Amino acid sequence: MGRGRQKAKHTKIARELKYDTYSVNYAALERELGHPSDDDAYVDKWADQYEDEDEDELEKA
Template sequence: MGRGRAKAKQIKVARKLKYYSPDTDLDRLQQELGSDSRKSDSSDPYDDDPDYSAYADKYNVDDDDEYEDD
């Protein structure tokens, strides 16, 4: 027995978590995350990645040629 009461409590907790939205201090959260609002958002974070296109051209081999039956 008792399953109905436990299930009702789980549903109550789930609804509370789903619909409850606490007052969040977004400025404080931004400070904690170390985000700098003065940075420009237009910069691409991947601009500093090295260019591997030369390796792609060098090592891009069509694997289908290896398995052709003569």
């Protein structure tokens, strides 16, 4: 594809993105993302599988 045709294609796509309006279902997005409670803000699901490096260093000393 020549540079002129490639540039025209990119220009077409850029105009579509700039001027077309897309409808967003914010309710579905909010359900998908969810709002974790304060207690569940950070849960390390891998914590039980690995030992802490700090504990290893204390045992060696």
